[in-house]
Amino acid sequence: MAAEDWRRFIGGIVMRRSKSSSILGKVILFIIVAAFSSGVYIYQTEPDFLLDRFYAVVYPGRQEVEPEIFLNEKPAYFEIIGKEWQTKKNNGEWYTAPANDERIDSAVPTGMQSKPSSIISSTSDKLIVNVDKQPDQVDLKILKTDSGQVVLEGKAELAKLPLPKQNGNFTYELTMRWSPGQNPYQGKYVLAIPVTVKVPAQFIFSTERLEQGQLLEITAYYAGDPEDVIFEQSIYDKFRWFSEDGSLRGYLPTNYNVKPGTYPIKYGVKSQGTEETQLIEILEHKYHIQYLTVNTKTEAETRNDEAYAEYNKYYIPVRNQSEPSRYYTDSFLIPTKGRLTTEFGETRYVNDQPTSYRHLGLDIAAPAGTEVMASNRGKVVLARSFLLTGNTVMIDHGEGLFSVYHHLLNISVKTGDIAERGQKIGEVGSTGFSTGAHLHFMISYYNANLEPGFFLVGQPITYENYKEYLQ
CATH class of the missing domain: 2.60.40.10 (Immunoglobulins)
Structure with a gap:
C-alpha cells in the first residue's frame, strides 16, 4: 500500500474515533445532567415511591428522638408507651415513618435486668431525661403503681424530675411534645419510668x-x-x-x-x-390593758345569761370541727380598712370592772356600711345573729383554721356557702355588744385564738403600725 493510502486509512480511523469520543462525551454529559435534574426533582417533590431510608439520609436531623433516662448519672429503665413523629418534607408535606418497636427494647440498659425500678433513697438524688431534640412542652404525672392514684401532676423540667413527698412504688408518666413552629418535625413521646422512693422521714x-x-x-x-x-x-x-x-x-x-x-x-x-x-x-408579747366605757343599757341587753347561753350553745361548738384539707391556696387578706381601736390579747376593764377574758381579735373601726370581705377562701359554717356578738360570720378554711367576723350591719352569705377570697360577706356595723361601728376580726386554730396580724401582714398589727396596713 502506498504511503498516501496509509495516511488516508489512518486518518479515517482517527476521525471515526474522534466522532465516537464526541458522541460518548455527549452521552455522559446528558446522563449527568439528567441524573442531577432527577435528583433535584426527587429532592424537591419527593414522590411517594421513595424508600423510607431516603428520608433518613436526606433529613438526619429530623428523625425520631432517642430518649435516655439517668438516675445519678447511671442509666435507668423506662418504656416508650406512646409515640408519634412526623418529618416535614421539602415539598411541605408531612412524612410519618413506619412503626418500629425496637427502640422500646433498647430502653433497658445493657446488662440490666428486665424492668428494674429506679430506687431513690435521698431527696438529693437526680433523675434526668436526655433527648437530642429539646421538646417544647413536658408534662409529668406520677402515679402510685398499685392503685393508679395520681400523687403529682404538672409541668416538669427534664434536667431534674420532681420527687413525690411520700415513699412507695410509683410510675412516672412523662409526656414530651414537639410542635412544628420553626421545627421541620413534630411529635409526642410518652415514657413510663418505674420509680421506688425510700427516703428517710x-x-x-x-x-x-x-x-x-x-x-x-x-x-x-x-x-x-x-x-x-x-x-x-x-x-x-x-x-x-x-x-x-x-x-x-x-x-x-x-x-x-x-x-x-x-x-x-x-x-x-x-x-x-x-x-x-x-x-x-x-x-413574750406585751399585751395592753384597755378601759372601755359601755352604755349600761347596751351592756344589760347583750351581756346577760341569755346571751351567754346562746353563745355557748350555737357559737362555741362550731369551731370544734374543721375540714381536714385546706380550702385555700392564697395568703390571707385584710377584710376591711379602718382605724385599729383594740389590739389582739388585750385585757379589759368594762365600766371600771375587770373582765375575765382577753380580747380575742382585732377591732377595726370604720363607717357603718363599709364592705367586709372574706379574708380567704373557705366554707361558711356560721352566719347568724347573736345577742353578744351581733351579726356574725364564721368561715372554716380547713385544717382547723377559722376566720370570724362580729358586729356586722348585715350578712351577705349563708351557712354552707363557699366564700371566695375577697368576696363580700357583710358590712361593718355595731350590732351586739358594741360601742360603735367596727369589725371585730378573729383568726383561730379551732378554739385557740391567734394574732391575726401574723396571717395578714406577717407580724402583730398594733397601735404603732396599723396605719401602714389598715389605712
Whole structure:
C-alpha cells in the first residue's frame, strides 16, 4: 500500500474515533445532567415511591428522638408507651415513618435486668431525661403503681424530675411534645419510668422562735402513717396530723395562755428507728390593758345569761370541727380598712370592772356600711345573729383554721356557702355588744385564738403600725 493510502486509512480511523469520543462525551454529559435534574426533582417533590431510608439520609436531623433516662448519672429503665413523629418534607408535606418497636427494647440498659425500678433513697438524688431534640412542652404525672392514684401532676423540667413527698412504688408518666413552629418535625413521646422512693422521714418546722399569738406549723415528709410518728410536746394538748398527698402537716397554736420559754419537741418515726429533739422558743408579747366605757343599757341587753347561753350553745361548738384539707391556696387578706381601736390579747376593764377574758381579735373601726370581705377562701359554717356578738360570720378554711367576723350591719352569705377570697360577706356595723361601728376580726386554730396580724401582714398589727396596713 502506498504511503498516501496509509495516511488516508489512518486518518479515517482517527476521525471515526474522534466522532465516537464526541458522541460518548455527549452521552455522559446528558446522563449527568439528567441524573442531577432527577435528583433535584426527587429532592424537591419527593414522590411517594421513595424508600423510607431516603428520608433518613436526606433529613438526619429530623428523625425520631432517642430518649435516655439517668438516675445519678447511671442509666435507668423506662418504656416508650406512646409515640408519634412526623418529618416535614421539602415539598411541605408531612412524612410519618413506619412503626418500629425496637427502640422500646433498647430502653433497658445493657446488662440490666428486665424492668428494674429506679430506687431513690435521698431527696438529693437526680433523675434526668436526655433527648437530642429539646421538646417544647413536658408534662409529668406520677402515679402510685398499685392503685393508679395520681400523687403529682404538672409541668416538669427534664434536667431534674420532681420527687413525690411520700415513699412507695410509683410510675412516672412523662409526656414530651414537639410542635412544628420553626421545627421541620413534630411529635409526642410518652415514657413510663418505674420509680421506688425510700427516703428517710424529714420534719420541717416553720420557725424555731415565735411570739405569743403565732402559729407553729410542722410538716413531715416520707413519714408514712401518723400512728407510726413520734411527736411529743407540751405546748398544745390537742395536737393532730393532717394528711395531704402523702405528707403530714400539724399545728401548735400559741397565745397569751402559753407561757414564754423554751419547749422541747421530740419527733421521729418508729419503723425507721429515728428520734430527734427540736427546741422551740416562745417569746413574750406585751399585751395592753384597755378601759372601755359601755352604755349600761347596751351592756344589760347583750351581756346577760341569755346571751351567754346562746353563745355557748350555737357559737362555741362550731369551731370544734374543721375540714381536714385546706380550702385555700392564697395568703390571707385584710377584710376591711379602718382605724385599729383594740389590739389582739388585750385585757379589759368594762365600766371600771375587770373582765375575765382577753380580747380575742382585732377591732377595726370604720363607717357603718363599709364592705367586709372574706379574708380567704373557705366554707361558711356560721352566719347568724347573736345577742353578744351581733351579726356574725364564721368561715372554716380547713385544717382547723377559722376566720370570724362580729358586729356586722348585715350578712351577705349563708351557712354552707363557699366564700371566695375577697368576696363580700357583710358590712361593718355595731350590732351586739358594741360601742360603735367596727369589725371585730378573729383568726383561730379551732378554739385557740391567734394574732391575726401574723396571717395578714406577717407580724402583730398594733397601735404603732396599723396605719401602714389598715389605712
